[in-house]
Amino acid sequence: MQDPAADIAEVVYEIVRLIPAGRVSSYGAIARAVGMISGARMVGFLMGRCGAVEPKVPAHRVVNSSGLLTGKFHFGPGNEMQRLLEREGITVENDRIRDFKKLFWDPSEEIR
Template sequence: MKDENFFEHVWEVTRQIPKGRVTSYGAIAKVLGVGNLSRMVGHAMGECGKANPPVPYYRVVNSSGHLTGDPSSADKRQQLLEEEGIEVKNLKVQNFKKVFWDPVKELNYE
């Protein structure tokens, strides 16, 4: 994986998260072989508005299921998750372990 393509790789993994499921910044970093770069995954999410096709950025949460990132978009992210059947209370995904999608187990990503 080349550094200049990092955001594109993050977005590609994110596009594969099934509707009604979430994953974490760290899980995406891990499947990309850079487990210590979860913050960079967060930066990629912040830039995904430029991505085409669109990226379901709202399906990426922190490792405890909290909606993190830009506080001004938290309500919108919660709304989008709830529209997919994911329960969110106090900016935290409920039943996190049940709805967690692990890209390391689901993808053979290189």
């Protein structure tokens, strides 16, 4: 028998893998896309645990609904999350994505 939590995690990871480089999504948008209306915290928890998951999950592309890098501590010391985003052409100022609304990728709209 399959573990339902593992199934949800894999669906979340698959959605995050679809976020294009140079774009970002939010914990809540991903939760809504998988049918978890109040699941933003669960998505955040899964992003914090995905470091060893294969294929890789670009968790750095998932931020809070205001564009804040609230999960940056999962990337270790320093500004690794910011560095990964900036390498994709995303500007981060004071731990917030500049032009968040313009760069926002909504899985409910993008995945058909």
